[in-house]
Amino acid sequence: MKKKRYLLILFACFYYSCDPAPAIFNFETKNFGPNAVISVKSSENGETLKVENITNGNQTFRINMPKKGYAILSTYDDGHDEEYSFYLDKGNYKGVLDGKNAATYPFKILPTKEGEEMISFYKQKEAMNRSLLDSLALAEREFNLATPDNIAEKAKKADIWRAKKISSELNNIEIFAKNHPKSDVTIFLLDRFGRAGSEAKKYLSIFKGLDKEVKESKRGKKLLSEIMQANQMMAGNKMPHIEGETPDGKKFNLSVLKKVNLIICWVSYSGKNRKNNQILAHLYEKYKDQNVEFIGVSFDKNKDSWKKVIKADKLTWPQYSDLLGEKSPNAKNLSNYSATYFFLADRNGIVLSNNDLSLDFVDSEIGKHLANQ
Structure with missing residues (x-):
């Protein structure tokens, strides 16, 4: 019996010594509805890592075997969704999730260098975009309340502010990249922004200003390949040759x-x-x-x-x-x-x-x- 107990203790010690420390999330959650949900998923492969009901109060949950990499924290509340990017690793995560202030980045403490850089990016973004987001929200409200007589005018106004938001997002990434040329976060932000096809020249300009090690990383090389392909397809360039044949065997000319x-x-x-x-x-x-x-x-x-x-x-x-x-x-x-x-x-x-x-x-x-x- 003693031998069996000893083996169990030995096994437990071995198991916990091999198991990495968890990622522990401590949030102050407030102003969410009764059916609100928080989830964490990997940005690398889309795998859902955690799902929790939001309780409104001091809320703690953990991911026991976190895999290093970029991740997305999402909230779902009565049909309204919000997403926040962060870097996942073992350690302590602290912040505030406010259902009435969704535009504010919820993380206040992230345990890695990449996490701290992400906080820095969102602080910069919030400071630069505050008035723009207010104007966009107003334009969206006016569009939702539009009458048949003014709906075209309100739709045009809302579209203008949406376009300004997109332009501002890329400008924010550009400023962050200049201030943090050694940060891999820029590659993640550009990739997630997902506009290499329409903003190839701007993407390439931002990419060239990054540190050599960042550019030559696996993620950096992949993004550069997408940028170069998109740049090739910009207006004024000659399209690549079309390979293959028609069903009756004629090559493209x-x-x-x-x-x-x-x-x-x-x-x-x-x-x-x-x-x-x-x-x-x-x-x-x-x-x-x-x-x-x-x-x-x-x-x-x-x-x-x-x-x-x-x-x-x-x-x-x-x-x-x-x-x-x-x-x-x-x-x-x-x-x-x-x-x-x-x-x-x-x-x-x-x-x-x-x-x-x-x-x-x-x-x-x-x-x-x-x-x-």
């Missing part, structure tokens, strides 16, 4: 291009893409006799499935694929592995649109470039 060309990156097995095809087929009928061409670039692997969908969806414009799927050079060079993805090019293959077009704007963009050229 610039001679198929017309005055304005819509390049459509897609896959035949996507339900969303199939719905898009219905809209695109109608648009093609509208523009096919106006010196406009559509060019389909598929990231499929199965030739028979690809051909069947082309026939079934009545896609009468030129279609190309190298049948390499996600390994296709087209996937990397044209859309950074996104499908669906749309962009416009002229008869020489010069990119006309700066970023991935939403299908809602394809019609108006084609019309605009037809009129301008």
Whole structure:
């Protein structure tokens, strides 16, 4: 019996010596509804690490085996969601979560260098954006209360303030990067902001100012690859060559291009893409006799499935694929592995649109470039 007890004690000592110290969260929580929830998930892989009901008071919870890396703390309260980025590691986390003051970064103490740098970024952001966010909130309220007579005016005003918020966000990251050139937090912030496609030049400018070690990190190299691909697709640059062949074996040649060309990156097995095809087929009928061409670039692997969908969806414009799927050079060079993805090019293959077009704007963009050229 003594031997068994000794073995249990030995096992427990071994287990706890190997188990890393937990991440312990201490929050003052207030002004949340009865069904409010707080959660923590990994920003690296989306894994949910913790879910807790918000109790309003002094609330403590822990993550027993935290994996180092960037994470997202979220609150959900009666249909209203908020997200806050931070760096997760073992140690103590302290702050205030206020349901009526969601714009304020909740963490006051974070146990790592990256965490302290994140706090520094959010303090800077809050100081710079306070009046802007107030103006945006006012514009949003006015839009929600708009009448049929003034809704267009209120919508335009709200859109202007939303655009200013986006611009301000990137400016905040730029200022932080200048003050913290050795911080990996900048790479995370740029990646999470997710506008390399439309702000490639600004991204590249910020990236170049970072310390060599940060730029050459795994995360840094990945972001640079995305920036360079996006920069290649900026308006005025020549689009990458389209690899592959049509279903009947013809290779892509610039001679198929017309005055304005819509390049459509897609896959035949996507339900969303199939719905898009219905809209695109109608648009093609509208523009096919106006010196406009559509060019389909598929990231499929199965030739028979690809051909069947082309026939079934009545896609009468030129279609190309190298049948390499996600390994296709087209996937990397044209859309950074996104499908669906749309962009416009002229008869020489010069990119006309700066970023991935939403299908809602394809019609108006084609019309605009037809009129301008």
